[in-house]
Amino acid sequence: MMGSLFYNIKQAFVQLFRNRGMSAASIFSILAMLLILGLVFIIIVNINLFGEIAKQDYDQVEVFIEEGSSMSDINDVMDKIRRRDGVVDVRYRTEDEALEIMKDRWGENGYMLDSLEENPFPASIVITVDSLDNAAEIAGYAGTFPIIEDVKYYQETVEKLTKITDFLQTACLIVMAFLVIISVIVVSNTIKLTVMARADEIHIMRYVGANNWFIRGPFLVEGILIGLIASILASLAVTFVYKEIVDIIGDQVFAIVSSPLISVRYMATNLSIIFLALGCSIGAWGSIVSMRRFLKA
Amino acid sequence: MITFDHVTKMYSSNVGLDDVSVKIDKGEFVFLVGPSGAGKSTFIKLMLKDIDVDSGEIYVGDYHVNKLSNRLIPQYRRKVGTVFQDFKLLPKKTAYENIAFAMEVLHKPAKQIRKQVPQILSLVGIADKADKYPSELAGGEQQRVAIARAIVNNPHVLIADEPTGNLDPATAWGIMDLLNQINLRGTTVLMVTHAKDIVNNMDKRIIAIDKGRVIHDSKEAYEGPMEEEDLVKGGGYE
Numbered sequence: 001m002m003g004s005l006f007y008n009i010k011q012a013f014v015q016l017f018r019n020r021g022m023s024a025a026s027i028f029s030i031l032a033m034l035l036i037l038g039l040v041f042i043i044i045v046n047i048n049l050f051g052e053i054a055k056q057d058y059d060q061v062e063v064f065i066e067e068g069s070s071m072s073d074i075n076d077v078m079d080k081i082r083r084r085d086g087v088v089d090v091r092y093r094t095e096d097e098a099l100e101i102m103k104d105r106w107g108e109n110g111y112m113l114d115s116l117e118e119n120p121f122p123a124s125i126v127i128t129v130d131s132l133d134n135a136a137e138i139a140g141y142a143g144t145f146p147i148i149e150d151v152k153y154y155q156e157t158v159e160k161l162t163k164i165t166d167f168l169q170t171a172c173l174i175v176m177a178f179l180v181i182i183s184v185i186v187v188s189n190t191i192k193l194t195v196m197a198r199a200d201e202i203h204i205m206r207y208v209g210a211n212n213w214f215i216r217g218p219f220l221v222e223g224i225l226i227g228l229i230a231s232i233l234a235s236l237a238v239t240f241v242y243k244e245i246v247d248i249i250g251d252q253v254f255a256i257v258s259s260p261l262i263s264v265r266y267m268a269t270n271l272s273i274i275f276l277a278l279g280c281s282i283g284a285w286g287s288i289v290s291m292r293r294f295l296k297a
Numbered sequence: 298m299i300t301f302d303h304v305t306k307m308y309s310s311n312v313g314l315d316d317v318s319v320k321i322d323k324g325e326f327v328f329l330v331g332p333s334g335a336g337k338s339t340f341i342k343l344m345l346k347d348i349d350v351d352s353g354e355i356y357v358g359d360y361h362v363n364k365l366s367n368r369l370i371p372q373y374r375r376k377v378g379t380v381f382q383d384f385k386l387l388p389k390k391t392a393y394e395n396i397a398f399a400m401e402v403l404h405k406p407a408k409q410i411r412k413q414v415p416q417i418l419s420l421v422g423i424a425d426k427a428d429k430y431p432s433e434l435a436g437g438e439q440q441r442v443a444i445a446r447a448i449v450n451n452p453h454v455l456i457a458d459e460p461t462g463n464l465d466p467a468t469a470w471g472i473m474d475l476l477n478q479i480n481l482r483g484t485t486v487l488m489v490t491h492a493k494d495i496v497n498n499m500d501k502r503i504i505a506i507d508k509g510r511v512i513h514d515s516k517e518a519y520e521g522p523m524e525e526e527d528l529v530k531g532g533g534y535e
Contacts, residue, residue: 204385209375210402
């Protein structure tokens with residue numbers, strides 16, 4: 001068995017070299033495909049991170065307390081809420097704090113609120129939840145207490161955000177699928193040419209009783225080698241480019257959307273693994289597809 | 298050994314074989330003759346399972362050929378050696394390598410290959426040409442390499458499809474001697490040919506096919522329809 005593995009690898013290298021023009025063409029087409037794929041992947045992962053970070057800002061439920069409620073009632077409600085699953089933190093926000101927050105939010109126009117004779121903002125309880133999925137349920141529960149006037153949480157905003165990121169991810173996945181199909185076609189055509197050049201040899205192998213895997217072996221290894229070389233090149237190129245991107249615009253991105261870019265190391269590791277797996281399978285798949293015609297019966 | 302039982306194979310426009318029943322025993326030497334388009338190639342292709350029967354049964358050795366699953370075809374073909382008119386040698390391999398290749402395909406140990414290939418080369422009479430490439434060999438010598446390759450794995454049957462078609466008469470007779478010798482060692486030989494003088498001078502069983510039917514099956518000389526071509530067909534040397 002080791003002998004035949006060695007045979008396959010040797011044959012594959014010989015073939016790869018003899019057909020170096022076509023091999024280079026296949027390598028470059030897979031490389032191009034992987035690079036576009038890498039770009040799409042970088043976009044997906046960063047959108048994902050942005051989505052997660054944005055969601056963190058909205059992991060709060062605010063329940064407003066009826067005016068004139070006693071502090072002991074409020075503490076009682078807070079204790080009960082605190083005991084619920086999924087509640088991370090419960091905090092009391094006074095009328096004055098609410099006014100300050102609103103002034104902050106209004107920024108330069110905050111002074112306009114100073115002219116108010118009476119503070120119109122109610123006191124509230126701010127509940128931090130561990131996951132947005134629990135927000136609706138906890139909001140519903142909090143609303144059942146008589147001293148609670150109104151409940152506010154950011155479900156709609158979050159849903160919109162989720163919809164957008166989901167859509168972008170789906171779109172990117174479709175693009176990826178197309179790229180994979182295209183590269184299988186390209187690789188299988190390349191290998192088909194080398195197979196055709198060896199049609200006589202395959203014919204003879206079949207007459208002396210070689211089984212299909214014996215015949216396929218060298219071509220399979222050839223396909224995998226093509227994929228391997230392309231994926232190594234792609235990993236190097238994408239890592240380099242992504243590092244440049246992070247160096248140049250990483251800080252600005254953080255300033256604008258208050259979300260960092262994924263680290264170069266994380267991106268490089270994951271992309272390399274994906275590239276290797278994908279490149280090798282595309283190569284292997286392409287070679288099997290191209291040989292089918294020659295090996296039936 | 299080889300049994301064709303009411304085998305019929307039709308092509309869209311013409312007859313391949315029409316209800317052919319033939320039985321060839323182990324160790325026999327049989328000529329298969331007839332004009333082109335008569336069904337000789339169909340007979341061989343069916344035996345090699347290149348094509349499938351329409352009806353009827355084919356048995357070769359222990360194999361029920363027309364029922365053979367795709368997975369078992371390689372295994373079956375190892376039991377059937379084949380020699381072609383155009384030799385079908387691998388041009389980038391030497392005589393030795395061409396024969397060794399047939400053994401490598403079957404994952405034979407390297408030690409056995411090193412031992413057996415020289416033996417078989419001297420059996421077919423070209424021990425001194427082991428390191429020559431096919432392009433450096435004469436036609437008859439190339440055919441000897443092809444025969445060596447066909448028998449190196451000890452097949453039950455040797456099918457020779459016009460093995461002398463590209464050779465001059467003297468060379469052709471040399472090949473016939475070799476085939477006869479292989480037959481004497483116990484291998485069943487089935488040879489397709491147009492060469493009337495070979496067929497009628499070997500004192501072997503002759504099966505003639507015309508229009509898909511067997512029209513002659515005996516050791517008697519066959520004088521029916523056959524191809525115009527004579528034994529000599531171009532020079533044997535390339």
